Amino acid sequence: MANDRIVIDVMGGDHAPDVVLDGVALVCNPESELHVDPSRLILVGDETVTREGLRTRACTSSVAVQHAAEVIGMDEKPGVALRAKPGASIPIGVGCVRAGEAGAFISMGNTGAVVGAATLGLGTLEGIRRPGIAITTHMTGRPVTILDMGANVVPKPAHLLHYALMGSTLASDVDGIESPRVGLLNIGEESSKGTDLLRAAHELLTESPLNFVGNVEAGEIFGEDVDVVVTDGFTGNVFLKTLEGLSAFMLTQVTEQLDAHQAGWGGEVLADLRHHVDYSEYGGALLLGVNGVVIIGHGRSDERAVANAIRQAARALDVDVNADIVRALAPKTS
Amino acid sequence: MANDRIVIDVMGGDHAPDVVLDGVALVCNPESELHVDPSRLILVGDETVTREGLRTRACTSSVAVQHAAEVIGMDEKPGVALRAKPGASIPIGVGCVRAGEAGAFISMGNTGAVVGAATLGLGTLEGIRRPGIAITTHMTGRPVTILDMGANVVPKPAHLLHYALMGSTLASDVDGIESPRVGLLNIGEESSKGTDLLRAAHELLTESPLNFVGNVEAGEIFGEDVDVVVTDGFTGNVFLKTLEGLSAFMLTQVTEQLDAHQAGWGGEVLADLRHHVDYSEYGGALLLGVNGVVIIGHGRSDERAVANAIRQAARALDVDVNADIVRALAPKTS
Numbered sequence: 001m002a003n004d005r006i007v008i009d010v011m012g013g014d015h016a017p018d019v020v021l022d023g024v025a026l027v028c029n030p031e032s033e034l035h036v037d038p039s040r041l042i043l044v045g046d047e048t049v050t051r052e053g054l055r056t057r058a059c060t061s062s063v064a065v066q067h068a069a070e071v072i073g074m075d076e077k078p079g080v081a082l083r084a085k086p087g088a089s090i091p092i093g094v095g096c097v098r099a100g101e102a103g104a105f106i107s108m109g110n111t112g113a114v115v116g117a118a119t120l121g122l123g124t125l126e127g128i129r130r131p132g133i134a135i136t137t138h139m140t141g142r143p144v145t146i147l148d149m150g151a152n153v154v155p156k157p158a159h160l161l162h163y164a165l166m167g168s169t170l171a172s173d174v175d176g177i178e179s180p181r182v183g184l185l186n187i188g189e190e191s192s193k194g195t196d197l198l199r200a201a202h203e204l205l206t207e208s209p210l211n212f213v214g215n216v217e218a219g220e221i222f223g224e225d226v227d228v229v230v231t232d233g234f235t236g237n238v239f240l241k242t243l244e245g246l247s248a249f250m251l252t253q254v255t256e257q258l259d260a261h262q263a264g265w266g267g268e269v270l271a272d273l274r275h276h277v278d279y280s281e282y283g284g285a286l287l288l289g290v291n292g293v294v295i296i297g298h299g300r301s302d303e304r305a306v307a308n309a310i311r312q313a314a315r316a317l318d319v320d321v322n323a324d325i326v327r328a329l330a331p332k333t334s
Numbered sequence: 335m336a337n338d339r340i341v342i343d344v345m346g347g348d349h350a351p352d353v354v355l356d357g358v359a360l361v362c363n364p365e366s367e368l369h370v371d372p373s374r375l376i377l378v379g380d381e382t383v384t385r386e387g388l389r390t391r392a393c394t395s396s397v398a399v400q401h402a403a404e405v406i407g408m409d410e411k412p413g414v415a416l417r418a419k420p421g422a423s424i425p426i427g428v429g430c431v432r433a434g435e436a437g438a439f440i441s442m443g444n445t446g447a448v449v450g451a452a453t454l455g456l457g458t459l460e461g462i463r464r465p466g467i468a469i470t471t472h473m474t475g476r477p478v479t480i481l482d483m484g485a486n487v488v489p490k491p492a493h494l495l496h497y498a499l500m501g502s503t504l505a506s507d508v509d510g511i512e513s514p515r516v517g518l519l520n521i522g523e524e525s526s527k528g529t530d531l532l533r534a535a536h537e538l539l540t541e542s543p544l545n546f547v548g549n550v551e552a553g554e555i556f557g558e559d560v561d562v563v564v565t566d567g568f569t570g571n572v573f574l575k576t577l578e579g580l581s582a583f584m585l586t587q588v589t590e591q592l593d594a595h596q597a598g599w600g601g602e603v604l605a606d607l608r609h610h611v612d613y614s615e616y617g618g619a620l621l622l623g624v625n626g627v628v629i630i631g632h633g634r635s636d637e638r639a640v641a642n643a644i645r646q647a648a649r650a651l652d653v654d655v656n657a658d659i660v661r662a663l664a665p666k667t668s
C-alpha cells in the first residue's frame with residue numbers, strides 16, 4: 001500500500017541537506033539498528049542535490065526523489081512563505097501525503113510552515129478541530145507524552161479534551177502503555193485551580209472515558225505518576241524551551257566542574273544522561289490530529305535524530321495511530 | 335525607626351518551628367556572615383514554644399516575640415483559613431506591619447494565605463493594582479528576576495507593565511544593575527507572537543521608559559541577555575515548578591552516575607552547582623506591590639534559606655525598594 005511510505009524534507013533544518021541525507025543513509029544501511037526499508041522513503045528537495053547526496057552516500061538503490069524547486073527558510077513567516085513558495089519542499093512533501101502517495105511527512109524545517117501546510121493541506125481527522133504538537137520525553141527513563149507544544153496557543157476546552165484523547169492513544173499504541181494516566185498541567189491539584197479554560201477542561205476530562213488523574217504540576221512530569229500531560233500551546237512551548245534551555249545549561253555546568261576535577265571526566269560520565277535528556281534520540285514532535293502522520297524534527301537535529309524521526313514515522317504508520325484516534329472519537333453505538 | 339523591623343512567622347513551613355528558629359539563631363550570631371541586628375527581629379508564633387526555642391538556641395537577648403495562638407497549615411485553603419483563624423501567625427504578623435511596628439514580614443508558610451493576608455491587610459502601593467511574586471535566580475552566576483510566579487493567574491496588560499517596573503526597580507536597587515534589561519516571556523521574538531494579553535503588554539512596554547528588550551523565550555533566562563523577565567502568574571508558576579523539578583531530577587541523576595563511577599564523587603563535585611541552582615540560597619520570593627516588604631520562603635527552606643530570607647528583607651528595607659517603585663510610577667511633573 002502506498003500509505004506506508006514516508007516523505008522526508010531534505011531541505012529543512014539548520015544543517016540541511018547534509019544532515020538529513022546522512023540520516024537517510026543511516027536508516028538505509030541494512031546493518032544499522034535504525035534500519036528502515038529504503039523503498040518506503042521519498043525524498044523531497046532539489047533533485048540534483050538530493051540525487052548527488054544519495055550517490056556520495058552510496059545509497060541510491062530504491063529511494064524515490066521528488067523535486068522541489070524552492071526552500072522555506074527557518075526564519076520565514078509561515079503564512080507569507082507558504083503563499084509565496086508553493087514549490088517549496090514543505091508544501092510539495094505535504095502534497096505527496098494529500099495525494100495518497102505516502103502516509104507520513106517529516107521535516108526538520110520551519111515548524112509554523114509545517115503546521116500550516118499540514119493543517120490546510122491534509123485537513124483534520126474526523127472529529128478533531130485543532131491539531132496539536134506532541135513530544136514524548138524519556139528523561140526519567142520512561143516515556144511521558146506532552147501536548148500541545150505550540151500549534152494552538154489559545155485553545156478551547158474541547159481542544160484540550162481532544163489532545164488528551166490523542167496523547168492517550170499515542171502512549172497506548174506506540175509506547176504500549178495500558179490505560180495511560182492523563183494529567184492536566186496546572187498550578188495546583190484542586191479542580192478549582194488555574195484559568196477558566198483549565199476548569200472547563202478539568203470537567204470535560206473527568207466525564208471522559210480516559211484514565212484522567214486530575215491536575216498535575218510541572219514538577220510531576222519528572223516523577224512516576226503520569227504518562228500523558230495536556231496543556232495549551234503557549235504553556236507547552238514555554239515548558240519545552242525551559243526543558244531544553246535548563247538541561248543544556250546544567251549539562252554544560254556539570255561537564256565544566258567535572259573536567260575541572262579531572263580532564264575528560266565530563267564527557268565520559270555524562271554520556272548516558274545526555275542521551276536521556278535529548279528527546280531527539282526518540283524522534284521528533286508529532287503533529288497529532290491531521291489526516292496523516294506528520295513529524296517535526298528539531299532544527300538542530302543530527303543524523304541520529306533524523307534517523308529516529310524516520311523510524312518514529314514508520315512506527316506510527318505501522319500501528320496506525322490515526323485510525324485508533326478516529327475510533328476513540330467516534331460516537332459509541334451500543 | 336520602627337519600620338526597619340522584620341516580623342518572622344515562626345510557625346510557617348514544612349519544618350516549622352525548628353528550622354525557622356535555627357535560621358533566626360544563625361542571623362543573631364554576631365560571628366555569622368549572615369548576621370542581622372537581633373533588635374530588628376519580631377518573632378510571631380506560639381509564645382511558649384518560641385521563647386523556649388530561643389532559649390535552647392542561646393538567643394534570647396533582644397529578639398521580640400509576638401504571640402499567635404493559631405497556625406494556618408500548608409494545605410489549608412487560604413480564603414477559608416484566613417476567615418477562620420484571625421489569630422494565626424500569618425494574619426498577626428501582617429498586622430504588625432500594618433500597625434507600623436515593622437516594615438517587613440517573612441513566612442515559609444502557606445503562599446496563598448500570605449498573599450491574601452498581605453494584599454488585604456497592607457493594601458497595594460500607590461498606582462499598583464495587583465501584587466506579583468518575584469524570584470531572583472542566580473543559576474547562571476548572575477541575578478535574573480522573574481515575576482509573576484503565581485499571585486495573579488489572569489493578569490491584564492497594565493499589570494504586566496507594573497511587574498516590569500517593579501522588577502526593574504528591584505534589580506536596580508538590590509542587585510545594583512544599571513538600567514536592567516526587561517524581557518516579556520513569549521514563544522517567539524516577533525511582537526505579534528503569543529496571546530492578546532502579550533501583544534497588548536508588548537505595546538505598553540515598548541512605550542514605557544523601561545529598558546525593554548522585547549519578547550524573550552524561556553531558554554534565554556539561562557543566557558546572558560536579560561535581567562528581568564515578566565510573565566503571567568500561571569506561566570511563571572509552571573516555569574518555577576519546571577525549574578525546581580528538572581534541576582532536582584538532573585542533580586540526582588548526575589550524582590548517581592558519579593557515585594557509580596567513584597563513591598562520594600557526586601556530593602563533592604556538585605556542591606557548587608547545587609548552591610547555584612538553589613534559589614533559596616539567595617532568599618525567598620518577594621511579594622512586590624504591597625505596602626510593605628513581604629517575603630515568601632519555600633516551605634522546604636532549611637536554616638540557611640531562612641537566614642537568607644531575613645537578610646533579603648533587611649536589604650529591601652534598607653534600600654527602600656517600595657519608595658523607589660512609587661517614585662517610578664508617579665506621574666512626571668516637569
